[in-house]
Amino acid sequence: MNSAKSRISVVGLGYIGLPTAAVLASAGHEVIGVEISASIVDTVNRGEVHIVEPDLDGLVRGAVLSGRLRATLEPEPADTFVIAVPTPFKDDHVPDLGYVEQAARRIAPSLRPGNLIILESTSPVGTTEMLAGWLAQERPDLRIPKPGEADADIFLAYCPERVLPGRIVSELVSNDRIVGGLTPACSTRARRVYETFVRGQCIETDARTAEMTKLTENAFRDVNIAFANELSLICDRLGIDVWELIALANRHPRVNILSPGPGVGGHCIAVDPWFIVDAAPEAARLIRTAREVNDSKPEWVIAKIEEAVAAIRQRRSGEVVLACLGLAFKANIDDLRESPSLEITRHLVERGLADRTLVVEPYLEQMPPALAGLTGTEFATLEAALEGADVIVLLVDHLQFKDVPRHRLEGKAVIDTRGLWR
Numbered sequence: 001m002n003s004a005k006s007r008i009s010v011v012g013l014g015y016i017g018l019p020t021a022a023v024l025a026s027a028g029h030e031v032i033g034v035e036i037s038a039s040i041v042d043t044v045n046r047g048e049v050h051i052v053e054p055d056l057d058g059l060v061r062g063a064v065l066s067g068r069l070r071a072t073l074e075p076e077p078a079d080t081f082v083i084a085v086p087t088p089f090k091d092d093h094v095p096d097l098g099y100v101e102q103a104a105r106r107i108a109p110s111l112r113p114g115n116l117i118i119l120e121s122t123s124p125v126g127t128t129e130m131l132a133g134w135l136a137q138e139r140p141d142l143r144i145p146k147p148g149e150a151d152a153d154i155f156l157a158y159c160p161e162r163v164l165p166g167r168i169v170s171e172l173v174s175n176d177r178i179v180g181g182l183t184p185a186c187s188t189r190a191r192r193v194y195e196t197f198v199r200g201q202c203i204e205t206d207a208r209t210a211e212m213t214k215l216t217e218n219a220f221r222d223v224n225i226a227f228a229n230e231l232s233l234i235c236d237r238l239g240i241d242v243w244e245l246i247a248l249a250n251r252h253p254r255v256n257i258l259s260p261g262p263g264v265g266g267h268c269i270a271v272d273p274w275f276i277v278d279a280a281p282e283a284a285r286l287i288r289t290a291r292e293v294n295d296s297k298p299e300w301v302i303a304k305i306e307e308a309v310a311a312i313r314q315r316r317s318g319e320v321v322l323a324c325l326g327l328a329f330k331a332n333i334d335d336l337r338e339s340p341s342l343e344i345t346r347h348l349v350e351r352g353l354a355d356r357t358l359v360v361e362p363y364l365e366q367m368p369p370a371l372a373g374l375t376g377t378e379f380a381t382l383e384a385a386l387e388g389a390d391v392i393v394l395l396v397d398h399l400q401f402k403d404v405p406r407h408r409l410e411g412k413a414v415i416d417t418r419g420l421w422r
């Protein structure tokens, strides 16, 4: 471990930036978080958090109370700048680097010779070179590093975040880091920063390889989840329990199939593989197909729910009540980004499939804006859903749902997209 402590500016205090800023502060650095949202700045400066993530609240409170972390709207000079802003894609699956460009142009006036800039946002291959280009436009007085050229006034590297939502604080410290500089000197400077708080290994490479490593990790997972999701469709046709099938196949020493679900959500796995497809459309056939398989899973789930409701309506007249359990994109978190569960629920409500739809999400205190105000929906407790629903759709395998006594499901149509109750 390197003990050098310095002044680090973290640009973007979201799911990655805020935990990173707090971990850096607890490792002894003076950390300035730069945000465009005034309410996030106020929240952090009160020592509070705007996201639910295990252990994050205590870490941020401690960092702010110790005086080593503060948030601001305006960039200030620092030794190192870590950019952790979103990189979504546009409607046509083309990466949108607007936030990275905006961050680069905003920090540029504060840069001084000797500064290190690290990009952590998931990015298509070549983004770090583009970042160098934006900085060069803003600061023609500074020599910006170029691959193959040793001399420069600042250092620039790509180091992807790889932490799992729900385990961000521990994985930030324990995971290995891939550090890809525009030059070897950039890699080494960036590695030394990570070595002040990372217990895993920090491995140097070039920027393009580091960018592609991140995309590859998430595309690998996406392809493997697509395999499980495709199996669930095949098993449904063949009358086989896919969960039993996977458990049995996984007894083979070299087979490890992931779990089917209602689709793939989150801001990473449902997005990043498209960056590869966009860069090499003809070559990325499997990666594209996996995206399509996972993206089409919500429609299949919706069709199953429609069948269940239609069967009840055929059997009897009167009100049909549907309950959707879980809106988050995966278990035990409050994150709704790209959530297939939210997409499915919204579709069902907008279609008016049931007379009433009870929405249960233990990680939220009220109906999220995407569903608020839609007629026929009610934000409900698990108990109310078990009491009142004719059709129960389990969309997220939250721990709170696991122990539902099976007799409470009797007489209801149950669509368990996660295999939690099998």
Ligand code: SAJ
Pocket: 122, 161, 162, 163, 164, 165, 217, 218, 221, 225, 258, 259, 260, 261, 262, 263, 264, 265, 266, 267, 268, 269, 329, 330, 331
């Ligand atoms: N899912 C399944 N079946 C599974 C596993 C996951 O349907 O067997 C679904 C989840 O329900 C969720 C989605 O896939 O909707 C993604 O969840 P996840 O837990 O696989 O991944 P994320 O998006 O929370 O985090 C991923 C991680 N990447 C890998 O595991 C390769 C994390 O390490 C990355 O840091 C993160 O993406 C990121 O920020 O890129």
